[in-house]
Amino acid sequence: MAVGSTTGRVTRRRVRTRANLLDAAFEVFAAKGFGRVSIEEVCQAAGYSRGAFYSNFDSLDELFFALYRQRADLIADQVSGALASDGPDLDVPAAVDRVTEVLLLDRDWLLVKTDFLVHAARDPDVARALLEHRARLRRAIADRLARARGHTPLPSALGDAEGAAHAVVAAYDGVTAQLLLDRDVAHARVWLGQLLTALLTDGSTGQ
Numbered sequence: 555m556a557v558g559s560t561t562g563r564v565t566r567r568r569v570r571t572r573a574n575l576l577d578a579a580f581e582v583f584a585a586k587g588f589g590r591v592s593i594e595e596v597c598q599a600a601g602y603s604r605g606a607f608y609s610n611f612d613s614l615d616e617l618f619f620a621l622y623r624q625r626a627d628l629i630a631d632q633v634s635g636a637l638a639s640d641g642p643d644l645d646v647p648a649a650v651d652r653v654t655e656v657l658l659l660d661r662d663w664l665l666v667k668t669d670f671l672v673h674a675a676r677d678p679d680v681a682r683a684l685l686e687h688r689a690r691l692r693r694a695i696a697d698r699l700a701r702a703r704g705h706t707p708l709p710s711a712l713g714d715a716e717g718a719a720h721a722v723v724a725a726y727d728g729v730t731a732q733l734l735l736d737r738d739v740a741h742a743r744v745w746l747g748q749l750l751t752a753l754l755t756d757g758s759t760g761q
Contacts, residue, residue, distance in 0.1 A: 584662035
C-alpha cells in the first residue's frame with residue numbers, strides 16, 4: 555500500500571512537472587521563437603533542473619511537438635463542441651460565431667503555431683504530424699457540415715463538405731497571418747466571421 559501511494563504521488567508529480575514545463579515553454583517560445591530557445595531557458599522559466607526536463611522529454615523538438623499537439627487537440631475538441639450545438643439544421647451565422655471564438659486564439663499561440671509550421675516545412679516527419687492534426691480539425695468541420703446536408707445547402711463552388719472544410723481552414727490561415735502583422739485581434743475576429751459566413755452561404759445569411 556505504501557509503495558502504491560508513493561508511486562501515485564510520483565506519477566502526479568511527474569504529470570504536474572510535465573504540464574509546468576509545457577506552460578513555461580509556451581511562454582518562452584512565444585517570446586523568442588523556437589529556434590532561439592534553449593533547454594536551459596525552458597527549465598529556468600519553469601523552475602526545474604535539466605534532469606526534470608530529460609525525465610519528461612528527450613529533446614527540445616519533442617517538447618515543441620508535445621506543446622503543439624496539446625493546443626491543436628484542444629482546438630479540435632473546442633471546434634467539435636461548438637459545432638455540436640445545433641440540430642440537423644445548421645444556423646451558419648450562429649455556428650460561425652461559436653467557431654470563431656475558439657479558432658481565433660491569442661497572438662502568442664499563433665506565433666508558436668507559425669514557428670511549428672516553418673519547422674515542419676523543413677522536416678518531413680514533423681510535416682506528417684502537422685498534416686494529421688490539421689486533418690483532424692478539418693474532419694470536425696466536415697462532419698458537422700455533412701450532417702446538415704439536406705437541411706442547409708452549401709455553395710456549389712465549395713463542392714462537398716470536405717471541400718468546405720478546407721475552405722474554412724484556409725480562411726482561418728489567411729486571417730491569422732494578417733493578425734500576426736497588424737495585431738488587431740478584434741478586427742480579425744470580425745473579419746473571420748464575415749469571411750466564413752460568406753464562404754458557407756454564398757454571402758447571404760438567409761435572413
